[in-house]
Each structure stands twice: as C-alpha cells, then as structure tokens.
Amino acid sequence: EWHGTGTYVGDPIEVEAVGNVFSQYQSKDDPLLVGSVKSNVGHGEGASALASIMKLVLALENNAIPPIFDLQTRNPNIDFDAARVLPVTEVTPWPKDRLRRASINSFGYGGANGHCILDHVQNILPDYIAPGVFRTRSSGTNKGHKKEFLTDGTINSHRKVAILEHRPILQAPPLIAKSSTSTRQLVLLPFSAHNEASLKLNVEALAKVVDQVPLADVAYTLSNSRSQFAWRSFCIVDKDNVSEDLILDKKPLRAPLHTANVGYVFTGQGAQW
Structure with a gap:
C-alpha cells in the first residue's frame, strides 16, 4: 500500500x-x-x-x-x-x-x-474465529445424529466451519514449560557475537547439534537468554530442516556502540493533537 x-x-x-x-x-x-x-x-x-x-x-x-x-x-x-x-x-x-x-x-x-x-x-492464531461467530444447531439429522456447525451470523449464510468455542482473549495466556513445545514452520533465530568471525563460528557450531534439542528451546534461548553483542545477524530456519538452514547468507551488521535514545517526531500538520 x-x-x-x-x-x-x-x-x-x-x-x-x-x-x-x-x-x-x-x-x-x-x-x-x-x-x-x-x-x-x-x-x-x-x-x-x-x-x-x-x-x-x-x-x-x-x-x-x-x-x-x-x-x-x-x-x-x-x-x-x-x-x-x-x-x-x-x-x-x-x-x-x-x-x-x-x-x-x-x-x-x-x-x-x-x-x-x-x-x-x-x-x-490459526484457529481464531472472529467475534460474533456462534454455535448453532440445524433441525435436520444425519443417521440419527444432530448436525452441528458454526456460522458467522450473516443472513442466509451457508458457510460452515469446524466447531470451535470462541472466547475473546482478555489476558495474556500463561507460559507453560513443556518438553514437547512445537513451533511454526519457519522460525527466526537471532545471533550476536563480539566479532564477525566468532559469530560465524557460533552459527556453525550450533548447526552441528541443533537437531539434538527442541527448536522451541533454541529459539527462546537465543532470543531471551543471550547477551546482545555488537555483531549481529539471524537465520530463518524450517523446523523440518534446521541444520541445513543455519547458514549466514548475508553479511552480519555491527550494532551501534551506545543504545539509541527514542525520539518522537511530528509532522507539524497538527496530527499530534
């Protein structure tokens, strides 16, 4: 756009x-x-x-x-x-x-x-259903079983989807540690190191052992439990082919030495009001 x-x-x-x-x-x-x-x-x-x-x-x-x-x-x-x-x-x-x-x-x-x-x-949220979707039952039967489906509430709607109770998300879901936690098909893994050479060595070392541990744990650790050093890069890996996707195909970038301050910029057209 x-x-x-x-x-x-x-x-x-x-x-x-x-x-x-x-x-x-x-x-x-x-x-x-x-x-x-x-x-x-x-x-x-x-x-x-x-x-x-x-x-x-x-x-x-x-x-x-x-x-x-x-x-x-x-x-x-x-x-x-x-x-x-x-x-x-x-x-x-x-x-x-x-x-x-x-x-x-x-x-x-x-x-x-x-x-x-x-x-x-x-x-x-792959299973999300928009607010206003509700459960309804048809009057017909199929081999003695009542047919049940979801409709989006529109007039004369014939759209049917799998039955799924919809409850609005009112608060952040709790985080539960599980050894079987799954990920999306593509997962972003961030990396940082003191210099460009060690960054590449870290990625190569991880590629040798990454298939031995859950990908969700690797992604969480790299994102939340590692210090952020000056040289940085990332890989987007397929969860079914992680080790082969762990290749730095772009030159790592050097982050600023000092954390930048956040400034708010307005156009002067009155939009800030």
Whole structure:
C-alpha cells in the first residue's frame, strides 16, 4: 500500500525505494502488487494512514485486493519493470498459496516516514474465529445424529466451519514449560557475537547439534537468554530442516556502540493533537 499522493516527483521516489527493498524477492512474472487508497477516498491528511490500514484489513479478511481507481496514464518517470511492481487496476483475488501479509507506507509532510506491516490474524492464531461467530444447531439429522456447525451470523449464510468455542482473549495466556513445545514452520533465530568471525563460528557450531534439542528451546534461548553483542545477524530456519538452514547468507551488521535514545517526531500538520 503506497503513500501514493499522485505527485510527479514523489511517486517515482517511493516506487524506487520499494523496488530497492523488494525487487530482489520478485520476478517480472511475479511482481509485487501495489496500490493506494488515496485514489478512492482522497488524502486524509493526518488520518490518511488509517484509511490505508482499514483498506488492507478488509483486503486480508476478504481475500481480495481492491484496485487503484481509474488509473489511465502511468507516470512516465516511474520504472515499474525495474522495481518489479504492478499497480492493481481491478479487484484481484489474493494469490493462491501466498501468505496473507501486506505493508503500508505513510509519509508526513515534515519528513516523518512510517511503515506498517499487517498479517492476517490466522497467520498468528490459526484457529481464531472472529467475534460474533456462534454455535448453532440445524433441525435436520444425519443417521440419527444432530448436525452441528458454526456460522458467522450473516443472513442466509451457508458457510460452515469446524466447531470451535470462541472466547475473546482478555489476558495474556500463561507460559507453560513443556518438553514437547512445537513451533511454526519457519522460525527466526537471532545471533550476536563480539566479532564477525566468532559469530560465524557460533552459527556453525550450533548447526552441528541443533537437531539434538527442541527448536522451541533454541529459539527462546537465543532470543531471551543471550547477551546482545555488537555483531549481529539471524537465520530463518524450517523446523523440518534446521541444520541445513543455519547458514549466514548475508553479511552480519555491527550494532551501534551506545543504545539509541527514542525520539518522537511530528509532522507539524497538527496530527499530534
């Protein structure tokens, strides 16, 4: 979701920046799908990012990508092919077998730039059912058994899903230590060391023994029980092939020597009020 104000100079800069980040993961036959809600509702000024968030939440929930409104002439200063992006010009089903995830650019007039990443709720909570879903029983029977299903509460709805009691999450779930704790299919493992050479040696040493211990324990220990040193990197591993995925394919980065202070930046447009 572009900031996409339709300016002659600003849009090419934004597209080039997006291409610099994402083009290495796309191909000409599989470009990054992009759009901007400003073509539909105009510029919301200090609330423009909220319109983009609402658009993408609806897109994620409905498994469809809405189009840019009435895109007839593309800016000749934008190299869409080099950036490997494709403006969506008609309602497009979410690509099959692709993770439902989207990101938003929002730029302030005074120079504050924001980027937000949205995941479909079921990427995080696979069994989640939206509030308002309730249990109901049909009047029919099947071989003497009552049919039972869940409906989303819409009129004349025929959508059936597996029976699952839904209770809103009112507090953080307790953490329980179990030897059989599972993980998602892909797991991020962070690493740090005093220098670049020892960082690589640490990863190589872990690769030799990682299959002997639960991956959940490894991920927790690396994330929460290790000191954070200057040289840092990470690996994203498949839980079914951990040792072979433990390869540093990118140059480690050196963190700042001092912890940075957090500053709050406002655009000067009155958004802070």
